[in-house]
Amino acid sequence: MRERFANIVAPAGAMKTFIVQPERPGPFPAVILYMDFWGVREELYDIARWLATDGYCCAVPNLYYRQGAILNEIYDRDGKMVSLGRLDPAARARVLEPLQKLIDTEAMDDTAALLRFFAADPAVAAGAKGCFGYCLGGRMAMRAAGRFADEIKAGASMHGSRLVSDGEVSPHLLAKNFRGEFYCGFAAHDPYTPPDTPAQIAAAMRLSPARYSFNIHAGTEHGYALPNRDIYDKQATLRDWEAILPMFHRQLPPDAS
Secondary structure, X not given: OEEEEEEEEEOOEEEEEEEEEOOOOOXXXXXXXXXXXXXXXXXXXXXXXXXXXXXXXXXXXXXXXXXXXXXXXXXXXXXXXXXXXXXXXXXXXXXXXXXXXXXXXXXXXXXXHHHHHHHHOOOEOOOOEEEXXXXXXXXXXXXXXXXXXXXXXXXXXXOOOOOOOOOOOOHHHHHHHOOOEEEEEEEEEOOOOOOOHHHHHHHHHOOOOOEEEEEEEEEEEOOXXXXXXXXXXXXXXXXXXXXXXXXHHHHOOOOOO
């Protein structure tokens, strides 16, 4: 694999971004991996590396770059990251602080900068691109698919948070703009996703020209799809990828270039 860090010229400065691609000559279709609220870290880089082995150039932007180097990792005795719901109130407040300062519209402006970087990068194939993410990143994937529909043709959210919201334009209402395909993986027990969210998203997607599919994974909790997490569920995660990889292959074939 070839991997590097690039300082993307973004609206508020240099956005440090991890980029990985196959060793063989490209160009390769680009896929954005949006971080969860914990921030960028080796766990996410490993997921990007795994996807790159399938023929993609995968980028993991640091959406917290306005706040500096943010990394929250709290481990249990087994070396697994402790989920938010299992933290004491003080630790929970501390790790959530950077998230409170993150603004969705700013993250989408940063995504526009990343797409401009892709356009000038010879390692990235022209045409359709993909995105996916976890928790916060699932929401960012949904927003990106709505705002950049001319480029994002395949998107996925795993245990996404605030996919349906009040106030600002709710991410799920952007479904009418989607093109290509979108997939959602939901935890059966998720305090950050109300029980009626899957039905609301499905209803919105019926007004979209994009193809949509989803799974609600029995017995899982928020964070189930991250391999270093104390509540990781391998079967549910593989079920998500059983849907996501064929979607990527259909919408942005890795060998088309």
